[in-house]
Amino acid sequence: MNTLSVVFNAEFVRRIRSRAFLAGTLIGAASIVLIAMLPALLGGMMSSSGKKIVLVGDPAITSTASTLLKRDFTITATLPKLDQTPSAAFLDAHGKAAAVAILKRGSNGLHVTAYARDPSSFRDAFATDLAPIQIALATGAPVQRVAAHSTVPVDVHDISGRFANAGAADAAKGIAYLFVMLLYLSILLNAQSIMTSVAEEKTSRIAELLVATLDPAQLLAAKILAAAATGFIQLGVWVAAGMLSGRAVTGLFARGDAAAASASAPLFGTLSVSSGEILAFLAFFVVGFAQYGVMYAAAASLINRTEDLGSVAGPLVVPVVVGIVLAQIGLQFPNSPNVVVCSFIPLISPFVMFTRIAVSDVPAWQVVLSLAINVATAVLLAYLSGKVYRVGLLLYGRPPSIKQIVATLRA
């Protein structure tokens, strides 16, 4: 067993046993399950209570309207007229409805006045569902005929042939979003755990003992590898939590709760994650983590007190945040020139390029070039960070100035 593996083993065991790792992994998994299940749960709640309505108006209109509205709503009562402005008590008394819709025919056709617990939820749905009545009144055509032709069937095909239909492309965006967030969390949490570990060794003066026995580069490498290993485990748990949640959501389809399941469909509807996507995810995790890990380690080696960690870590979060924001844009416009350029810029490209790969057909040469740039940057950063780390570990007293750090890098 060489020294590298001794340090790796010790670091790995320390990390796995740490409360931060256990808490981070469990909270992360719980969050993923929640993100996956929440739309379904909310959808279910909406379908059970949020979509109950009362119809008021001439029975000739309400009978036709109720047929059209049943697609989206449950009609709890149909009344010919109201004696007073409806209140919450009125809604409670009529099957705990969420809204009351008063339908009147005027000189300009049908007019709807609604009183709702949540006014923002009904306007568009009423307008869309009742449009055939308005068209029928204007044209004299039968309502059923207008309703039958009110929707234009549209088939959108992916020109690259990657996605079978628009739904599959939407699902891919949901999955890409989830994976980018996992990438972000995993890179940041593990890079910060390296920073904490280096800071502990620096501030408790263990570093001096370690440097007497080990090459600092070896020490840094062992730390990075151990954090990467725990990062993989954490990612595995998170992905497993996501897949299981996805299956649970898919199970809702089987039980016939399509409304609830479809609410989660954009995230987990098809769960069609290709092996190429998984490989790209792992590759960009490795190169992204390597870049941030060494920078955080170097930054931590410069501090004298753990209280100073925030001040050195702050600037390093900026490129991560920029990467995440650009990844969000990349989800919508994966092939816009700006996004394509950003997918080659080190530090942010792990997020942007992965997003592009997940939602579009990226030419292989672009993926290879992006990875090559990131690997080269990781090597360069490891070299420079190693120099700072080697000097910083034994540097006590006043924090070094920028000028001193630059001098160290030039040495």
Add this chain to the structure above:
Amino acid sequence: MGTLVLSNVARSFGDVVAVRDVSFSVPAGSTFGLLGPNGAGKTTTMRMILGILIPDSGSVTWNGAPVDLHVRRRFGYLPEERGLYGKLKVREQIAYFGRLHGVMPPDDVARADAWIERLGLQQYAERPCAELSKGNQQKVQVACAALHDPELLVLDEPFSGLDPVNAETLLEALRELKAAGTSLILSSHQMWQIEDLCESFCVIAGGTVRARGTLRELRADWPTRIVEVEPVAASLRGVLDATPGAKPLAEADRPALAYELPADADTAELLRRLVAAGDVTRFERVDPSLRDIYLRAIGAAA
């Protein structure tokens, strides 16, 4: 086992010269005391021996070859600023540092247990180091430094913070290591503790060597000698006053005539003259202590 040789090593930090032109050697199996006031350059010298710092000039060799990482793993180090993983349990901590120096399982734990017993830490073996007192943490650190039976053990102020009982326990452990053939380099302000243990010394001040050698050699270089004579009698005082170069000193804790003489004074001839002048119940030539030598070297530096 090997011989450590420092030849004209120098090291600066920016404009501050920490060590300039320091040379000494530590023969295999010997014990070497590195003395000097705070900021003298002792820790920098030790760090250069251990490869933590690279000398700006000069060389550090072990058996004639540069001290590389492979050699350093056979060294042990107790730094002045103690450092332990606070959350790691005592046994795990000691075993881990053993593994770093090549002591692999199951020997690492077996040896850790032996050191835990030797230093009286049994009741703390399963406790995190952060929960231990400063003195006990220091003993853990000594075990971390010595678990692998190092060929050279460098101890920077090993006795600071230890009570007399624990200091004696540590001294005993160091004697055992010495008996087993480990070379020791110690720095300490408690000179009485290392005076018995060390065979040779080096006094550093202002980054340079002020005195160097065995205690016998250092004493031989001392320019004066002190003689104490009893009883305090006028006839005897007259003889001493008449001795060329003799200077009376203040009386010590018991009544005696104490005089400082030139190092080359003939004390046998002086004794004969004293006996001829009156009854002499005690005549003692007092050698300078390590503390005297140290203070003089430091004073010369000032």
